Amino acid sequence: SQQGEEDPQALSIQEGENATMNCSYKTSINNLQWYRQNSGRGLVHLILIRSNEREKHSGRLRVTLDTSKKSSSLLITASRAADTASYFCATALSGSARQLTFGSGTQLTVLP
Amino acid sequence: DGGITQSPKYLFRKEGQNVTLSCEQNLNHDAMYWYRQDPGQGLRLIYYSQIVNDFQKGDIAEGYSVSREKKESFPLTVTSAQKNPTAFYLCATHPDSSGNTIYFGEGSWLTVV
Numbered sequence: 001s002q003q004g005e006e007d008p009q010a011l012s013i014q015e016g017e018n019a020t021m022n023c024s025y026k027t028s029i030n031n032l033q034w035y036r037q038n039s040g041r042g043l044v045h046l047i048l049i050r051s052n053e054r055e056k057h058s059g060r061l062r063v064t065l066d067t068s069k070k071s072s073s074l075l076i077t078a079s080r081a082a083d084t085a086s087y088f089c090a091t092a093l094s095g096s097a098r099q100l101t102f103g104s105g106t107q108l109t110v111l112p
Numbered sequence: 113d114g115g116i117t118q119s120p121k122y123l124f125r126k127e128g129q130n131v132t133l134s135c136e137q138n139l140n141h142d143a144m145y146w147y148r149q150d151p152g153q154g155l156r157l158i159y160y161s162q163i164v165n166d167f168q169k170g171d172i173a174e175g176y177s178v179s180r181e182k183k184e185s186f187p188l189t190v191t192s193a194q195k196n197p198t199a200f201y202l203c204a205t206h207p208d209s210s211g212n213t214i215y216f217g218e219g220s221w222l223t224v225v
Contacts, residue, residue, distance in 0.1 A: 004154075040200075042116075042216035044216070045213045088155075100214065105152075105154060107152075
């Protein structure tokens with residue numbers, strides 16, 4: 001079974017609104033990462049948050065991690081049509097990329 | 113251009129045929145990975161290699177084979193033993209340094225006809 005599961009599976013918002021995606025996981029992790037995938041393309045790394053961190057920011061992205069609830073959220077502020085993509089969380093059980101497990105993703109559509 | 117090159121982008125396979133997907137990188141990364149992605153799904157690890165001449169099975173290795181004769185190259189062969197090969201295949205690399213961030217190629221679509 002997959003370690004990380006995103007919620008919702010699909011999200012549709014208007015340009016300028018904020019988009020929030022959630023990721024839940026089952027076991028203790030070393031870190032959690034968020035990736036973006038445009039349709040038919042490879043994944044692009046967005047942000048990594050370690051198990052001893054609670055919040056990280058990168059531009060319009062804000063990621064939180066609650067290890068007690070085994071959950072993370074990705075907030076995209078002031079969304080743009082170009083943010084339309086699938087967003088995946090990936091959990092790392094250790095320092096090795098071999099232990100990286102991907103969720104099934106949230107499909108975000110930003111309407112102009 | 114530095115990066116990861118996957119080819120071909122689109123490939124059609126007849127039932128019973130083996131096909132090979134190419135993955136080349138010039139990032140000087142030690143580790144390379146192959147993932148499979150089915151529509152609307154996450155990624156599943158097929159094979160990975162941490163150094164030249166060594167590779168390990170991932171979660172869904174049955175019906176696939178790989179080689180790692182050069183640091184830059186990690187080709188994936190989808191054999192006739194893979195019963196449901198139609199999918200999007202992603203190659204990735206990892207510098208094997210701090211953190212787990214991995215870098216992806218643009219993917220290859222394989223369709224069985």
